Amino acid sequence: MPEMPDKKLARLNVDISGELKDQLVLSSDLDLSIKLIKKYPTQAKLIISTILSTQKEAKKKAGHEIGEFSEEHFDKIFNLLSEGKIAKEAILEILVQVALGKKVSEAAKKFELLSTAELKKEIASLKKENKSAPEGKLKGIIIGKLRGRAKVEDIIRNI
Secondary structure: OOOOHHHHHHHHOOOOOHHHHHHHHHOOOHHHHHHHHHHOHHHHHHHHHHHHHHHHHHHHHHOOOOOOOOHHHHHHHHHHHHOOOEOHHHHHHHHHHHHOOOOHHHHHHOOEOOOHHHHHHHHHHHHHHOOOOOHHHHHHHHHHHHEOOEOHHHHHHHO
């Protein structure tokens, strides 16, 4: 007799909220989520939210309501994330590009994390371009332009 979905999830010992847990247990992507969580345990909540909602948002944004992302797509994305090559904020945009037919590696190139020196250079350039903007607005502009290419906390620290 196959194992009940909630028992499978309980064995992972992942701390997730009731609603998120209920959605995952009812999802057709439960087994995929479990495989990815076993491989990338520190990313459990991000994996679940990506599987449950980010992929749908990416399909919608790409104009493709049908079609599937494969286990390989998600594995490559979470591998890049665990290696520190991309920020979690880039996942949606990478999935949009994949939905449009690009390979994960090709899509991820556009969202590779900036080095600290590159980040400081980009911030200085954006400050120069927007020198008349008030401080709060400037911060929003900089975060908006660099989101997905640097971790938000690194952007804020370097503004």
